[in-house]
Amino acid sequence: MTYLQLFQTYEKELARPEELRYVFRYAKKLNYTAFIMLLNTDVSEADMAFIATISKRLMQDEPAQYIVGNTEFYGLTLTVDGRALIPRPETEELVSLILSENRALSQARILDIGTGTGAIALSLAKQNPTWDITAADISSDALALASHNANENAISTVSFVQSDVFRNLSGCYDIIVSNPPYIAEVEKADMADNVLKYEPHLALFAENDGLAIYEQIAAQAGQFLTATGKLYLEIGYLQGKTVSQLFQEQFPRKRIRVLKDLSGKDRMIAID
Numbered sequence: 001m002t003y004l005q006l007f008q009t010y011e012k013e014l015a016r017p018e019e020l021r022y023v024f025r026y027a028k029k030l031n032y033t034a035f036i037m038l039l040n041t042d043v044s045e046a047d048m049a050f051i052a053t054i055s056k057r058l059m060q061d062e063p064a065q066y067i068v069g070n071t072e073f074y075g076l077t078l079t080v081d082g083r084a085l086i087p088r089p090e091t092e093e094l095v096s097l098i099l100s101e102n103r104a105l106s107q108a109r110i111l112d113i114g115t116g117t118g119a120i121a122l123s124l125a126k127q128n129p130t131w132d133i134t135a136a137d138i139s140s141d142a143l144a145l146a147s148h149n150a151n152e153n154a155i156s157t158v159s160f161v162q163s164d165v166f167r168n169l170s171g172c173y174d175i176i177v178s179n180p181p182y183i184a185e186v187e188k189a190d191m192a193d194n195v196l197k198y199e200p201h202l203a204l205f206a207e208n209d210g211l212a213i214y215e216q217i218a219a220q221a222g223q224f225l226t227a228t229g230k231l232y233l234e235i236g237y238l239q240g241k242t243v244s245q246l247f248q249e250q251f252p253r254k255r256i257r258v259l260k261d262l263s264g265k266d267r268m269i270a271i272d
């Protein structure tokens with residue numbers, strides 16, 4: 001039996017068939033050409049067992065990135081596992097926005113609230129080695145993973161702090177960024193199994209219709225921002241109006257923009 005025939009057999013049973021070849025290729029570190037060349041050759045016994053194992057894990061809804069063990073984010077390779085949310089492409093757009101609007105800042109203090117894998121903090125640090133960046137999370141497991149990712153990517157300008165929003169933080173920041181948990185408990189029923197069963201619920205859900213962490217940030221950010229400080233938030237696509245109102249009340253003199261992601265959905269809020 002060839003690799004192609006074996007893949008096709010398992011792919012019929014998978015909810016997201018494209019993930020099988022993706023996981024195999026990345027786990028075996030095969031470039032595209034090597035993978036294509038392999039497809040019409042006879043599958044080895046070891047790979048037959050390996051492909052069966054991957055298929056089983058995918059059938060149990062384990063996310064492909066957790067099986068591979070890493071993912072790409074803004075040019076970084078980040079280790080991902082059940083300790084933190086798998087960083088999403090929409091969050092790369094938030095990083096792009098911050099970078100494009102703050103090119104003039106050579107020295108800056110940045111705070112990333114709810115850093116997870118460290119995706120936002122580490123990609124900002126990679127692009128701006130002179131920025132002084134604090135990555136905070138309530139989860140010590142997530143912070144251990146983020147710190148591992150900093151080492152793996154040779155980034156030494158990020159410090160890690162365990163904190164419930166601002167509780168263990170001090171001083172003022174030029175930029176505060178956050179992609180907090182923002183899903184309401186009632187939305188659980190509509191969520192994909194691979195997210196619900198494997199990604200940490202602490203990273204997904206927030207009380208008060210998903211608004212609880214935004215409310216805490218809005219209430220306290222004024223004490224932690226410099227006079228010209230800016231806030232950048234990722235939001236759920238239906239939260240633009242509510243979250244912008246929340247921040248407008250606390251920051252009546254600042255400009256609040258709701259910005260769309262590449263698929264045209266409200267996804268980010270910039271406050272400056």
Ligand SMILES: C[S@@+](CC[C@H](N)C(=O)[O-])C[C@H]1O[C@@H](n2cnc3c(N)ncnc32)[C@H](O)[C@@H]1O
Binds near residue numbers: 114116136213
């Ligand atoms: C949606 S994930 C975002 C992870 C990462 N920033 C990203 O964009 O991929 C939210 C993160 O916020 C953290 N978190 C949840 N509640 C928190 C709180 N009260 N204070 C600080 N961090 C919190 C979670 O542990 C999780 O890592």
